[in-house]
Amino acid sequence: MVKTKLILASVIILFFSVSSRAQEIPGRISGNFQLDAQTYKADTLIGARAAPEKLLLNSYANIRYDQGGFSAGLRFEANLNTLQGIDPAFDGVGIPYYFIRYRTEDLDFTVGDFYEQFGSGILLRTWEDKFLGVDNAIRGFRIRYTPKPGIQITGLIGKQRHFWELGEGIVRGLDGNISLNELLPSLQTSATRLAFGGSFVSKYQADGDPLYILPENVGAWAYRFNLSRGGFQLESEYSTKINDPSADNNFIYKPGNAILVNASYATSGLGVNLSIKRVDNMSFRSDRNQNLNKLMLGYLPPNSKSYTYSLMTLYPYASQANGEIGIQTEISYRMKSGSLLGGKYGTQITLNASLVNDIDKSAINDSISIGAPGSLGYKSDFFKIGDDKFYRDINVEIARKLSKKWKANIIYQYLNYNQLVMEGKGGLLSANIAVLELTWKFKSRNTIRMEAQGLWTKEDRGNWAMLLAEYTISPHWFISVSDQYNYGHPEEVKRIHYLYGSVGYIKEATRIQLSYGKQREGILCVGGVCRNVPAMNGFSLSISSTF
Template identity: 35%
Template sequence: MRKLLLLLLPLSVGNLWAQENDSIQKKDYGKVFGGFESNSQWYLNDKERNLSHPKDPVRSNNYLLVNYQIGNFSAGIQAEAYEPNALLNYNPGFKGTGIGTYYASYKTSKFEATAGYFYEQFGSGLLLRAWEDRALGINTALRGGRILYRPSDNVRLTALYGRQRSGFDVSHGDVYGFDSDFNLNSLFKFESSDLSVGASYVGRYEKIDMPNPPVDELTNAFSGRVNFIHNAFYVSGEFDYKQKDILLNALNTLNYDFIKPGNALLLNFGYSKEGLGIDATLRRMENMGFLSERTPTSVGDGISTSLNFNDKILSFTPALTKQHHSNLANIYVYQAQGRVSFVDPTIMMAGETGGQLDVFYDFAKETMFGGKYGTKVAVNVSSWYNLPGQYRFNPAQYDTKFFGVGTKYFSDYNIEIKKQLSETWHTAFEYVNQYYNKEWLQGGELVKTNIVTGEATYNFTPSKSIRVEAEHMWADADFKNWAGGTVELNLNDKYSFYVWDIMNYGNDDPNRRIHYYNVGGAYRIGATRVALNYGRQRGGLVCVGGVCRFVPESTGVSMQISTAF
């Protein structure tokens, strides 16, 4: 206690002195900020589903990020702990406790330099996106250096070098990049329009351990893009080209006789004004799998590789489909098919082609369809296909056509209607029609589904509400029919609770007609949130922003803690 008082005494005297001398300017010691996040789960046995808890049934993923900034200088470090193991089906490289990322940066209005780990995206990300998503177990930061220079408000130039993070280590491939972005408004004296263009380069160097390799050890990729906005109209386009490289066979090893270049075209255009929005996106990708190492790393189970964990992937190719909030509409989700995959002589894919269309319309208040409070309608359509062309399994070869479509992968046609009935009642209805070619995408049966959901929210007060949702899926194959429901209660801005259940009642196997129930709640205070949940996890794909990871079937208790400071 005496030592503590002696330590506090100088601080107390200093505070008194500062209060009596307000005219003296305080020294700037900078600021510290960051956050902490913990995701833990206790895996339990589930006799009904014949599930046994894994070794180390209590597992936790933890992240502590601390940043320091003073003037133009900033630095940060992220410590990570996966103890005693990471959550199920996370990258095996995330194991134990260590330093995940660190950086130091100096920034002015025109210049920025970063050393250490950094995140970056060029254009749409089809060539390069280094990013983090803890829910998906993704952290593909680059370790090296980056320089950003803005000679004017209309020009931005970026140059970088690094190696991509993989677990607590980095990949063997060297990544080089350059990106440029130019705003041309002042050049053309636009007043009601906006025009910008950009160009990117990404190079991946990895030594090939053989004499006279069939391709260059440095794989070059280039991209060009344009964005134009005029009043309520907008249009953008991007074209990417990847130099020829060695492709992977069905076992995810290099086939030195199978060498192809890659390319991608992305178009987006639309119209937006009060009450109406139209957005269309078209994308064609051929052999656009771009890895920081040519060969995916085996994880030791004889089946999975680093690709299963979105590891060592340089490109960012999200699925351009609607991200549903319905539990049943997320059973059959689409993953973008950008890479070449020859599974067998009947299933040979070179990429994807397709698109998505969104239409939003608000019926005005006091009209026939708007009623007293107005009505919101959203229509979404998406369809995706293999590239048309000639395919040969052995020896592997393909010759695609740029236009047209091949075998259909997936489609999702849906309409959502939101209607406010009174000051306290809000309702919503959604219909979804899906086509999922599971035989080509995962292995299994072709599935066609029809899904309906209805929900109602009653607001007791501005911060207290209850939401009830019911949903049903009719499916003609695979797991067949499902039904589900959700109840959410928000007591105030601090406490919330929920319970939901989905049941595969139509499964042909009576032993698989199982309830997947979940119950939980959350507490929020300031920047801190604590959530607790008990229930069953349905095995399958879990997606965030169109990027997915596979999760196994499990039952247990989970807890999430997050805070910012």
């Protein structure tokens, strides 16, 4: 506590010294703040809980200073108390994030907290997402060295943020990147571009387990390349780690691995994309006993597309670190403006398909069941696909500007969602979803946007319909009203209208929004990392500003 006060005092001194000498200092001070407050009224029908505090609030402010190659910054956070749905361990006030960074042509040092990603992040990605309640920044030391253009080496050591503390494990990492085209003068103008990379990440955590002898140092490796020519691009990353018994994998001693392949082709008006992923026992945290979104070290990008239309976010895919095999493809085509099908302004058509199954798993021998703790877990045939369906998403989207005033967007989606695997209840669910969005700019800067959505399923909570109307007066005002109606709920009393209204004011980089209404229980996912959102009934206020 005394130390925190010391930091605050230093920051104040620093502020005064900076502002009093503003004339001489060429640097720049910038920052932002955000506040989200919500009141909670109990509503047993939708499952909303009241909060004993009546009002809950999450807020933060970042401030940073940049001058030449130097930067320093910190984040103040106050969660009094944390919003429902986000881990209450975030309750409190403090400065959980601060850093100093100095960068020259070839060297880049960071002391303090930092976010880092090696390659696609499968071994190491520290990141934050306030809506998810994820912040696994590393506090320690990082150095990046660029001995010559085209070669970059990063080394780091530290511990990860765990709410207001640091996690138990020590993280060490080394990553290298070589871009052949920048390195070799003869290739500089070549249309073919090739880059390689590799990472090594190791974590240390003492073995305090009474039952098992656990590896205290767990090492992991990753290799990657990226090849492109013209509109073609091919990239892949393979990663592997030694045995890492953990709460996630039920303490099995099997080594883990993951492979990711992305290929794409793009030309004016056409984009094609294909990605394949296989993950086998690749959960990687700096503390083997943690679960949910705590102390994650690696990030497993899901093979599915993310959506923002409400009913399309009802059943989102969450990455399955213990095993998944998936393929996703997307084709996007723009029918030229003035053509027969493209209309006067052109039409965008996008087709997407995502398929994810379990990996093949078989018992090691007759006496040990699959995944038995303390064993090698299971055997898996790399090229075989498991029988369990996790996720299917096949959809088509058509976006078209109809006239100077009207725009339309239509989506149809067929969905399979393994609710048992994702949420631990139900079974394999199938749903049909349709969305129609119309935008009507009826006079300069005045626009009305309407959404009509439907979700039809025989499982879980049954059918849903949704209507939304939003009126915006650019650049300052917006007002919106929406109703999600669970008209097909198997229990008649739960066929509820979730009415929600918002009004907002925006001035440049400042945004104020006040909302009132009921929000359904659901799952919020960002990048395959999810959290439960409890049902809510009440007011919410959100203010943010950047300076």
